Amino acid sequence: MKKKPIGIFDSGVGGLTVAHAIKQILPGESLIYFGDTAHLPYGDKSAESIRYYSHRITQFLLDHDAKVVLVACNSASASAFDYLKEEFRDKTILIDVIDPVVDYIGTKNFKKIGIIGTKRTISSGTYERKISEKSPESAVVSLTTPLLVPMIEEGFIFDDISNAIIRAYLSNESLGGIEALILGCTHYPIIKNQISKIFNFNVEVIDSARLVSIILRNILEQKNLLNDSGNSRDMFFISDYTPYFGKIAKMFFEGEINLQKADIWS
Numbered sequence: 001m002k003k004k005p006i007g008i009f010d011s012g013v014g015g016l017t018v019a020h021a022i023k024q025i026l027p028g029e030s031l032i033y034f035g036d037t038a039h040l041p042y043g044d045k046s047a048e049s050i051r052y053y054s055h056r057i058t059q060f061l062l063d064h065d066a067k068v069v070l071v072a073c074n075s076a077s078a079s080a081f082d083y084l085k086e087e088f089r090d091k092t093i094l095i096d097v098i099d100p101v102v103d104y105i106g107t108k109n110f111k112k113i114g115i116i117g118t119k120r121t122i123s124s125g126t127y128e129r130k131i132s133e134k135s136p137e138s139a140v141v142s143l144t145t146p147l148l149v150p151m152i153e154e155g156f157i158f159d160d161i162s163n164a165i166i167r168a169y170l171s172n173e174s175l176g177g178i179e180a181l182i183l184g185c186t187h188y189p190i191i192k193n194q195i196s197k198i199f200n201f202n203v204e205v206i207d208s209a210r211l212v213s214i215i216l217r218n219i220l221e222q223k224n225l226l227n228d229s230g231n232s233r234d235m236f237f238i239s240d241y242t243p244y245f246g247k248i249a250k251m252f253f254e255g256e257i258n259l260q261k262a263d264i265w266s
């Protein structure tokens, strides 16, 4: 059981920011990653569609012996996580990218928190609901920032175009006075420093990748599931392949990566 891989999925290759953080914190673990590039972006899909996709992908990861399944997509965590927990209750350990952030916020005393994310994540209200349960004294404001995903994928990072887009979003009046900003999308860690700079480094910018990896390590430790064999092997699957995904995958994973096509939808 210990040698089995950690299953991770996302709508595409953005979840590789989480896979990268896991490799930093748990270098001995094997990963099996699935990016549903045939259906991305999830941020524009209905909750029903995302639940359907997430169910099939979780089954794919379990069929490949995953010892845990990590939903490394905010849109899927926001819309499908409770459903997956119900469906796979007795079959695996499930982890999302929202609860670790909400738990972290619970240890702080922020008066006002901002959240940015896709249309699906923000319209679900999942972050607000979970934060108000754990930190009822914190005010929460959320904002959809849909241009950021294509902007990052097209490589507009730390330049005039990305600065103008990020500033246009983040100067929204509703975000005035925030003490923390949650990056509610797997792509946004790529522009974390740029966002911090826009706030003159006065706002704590929180992304889930490291927080989730620490929670994962704690769970594996508690359940005596850490891979101590000295052997690890990573596999990366996507449901539709183009060289474009290969190129941007390297940016998100911060290293060479071999993407294989797994056509689970036909």
Ligand code: DGL
Binding pocket: 010, 011, 012, 014, 015, 040, 041, 042, 043, 044, 072, 073, 074, 075, 076, 118, 121, 149, 184, 185, 186, 187
């Ligand atoms: N991975 C998605 C998320 O974290 C962003 C990309 C998409 O919309 O599919 O919400």
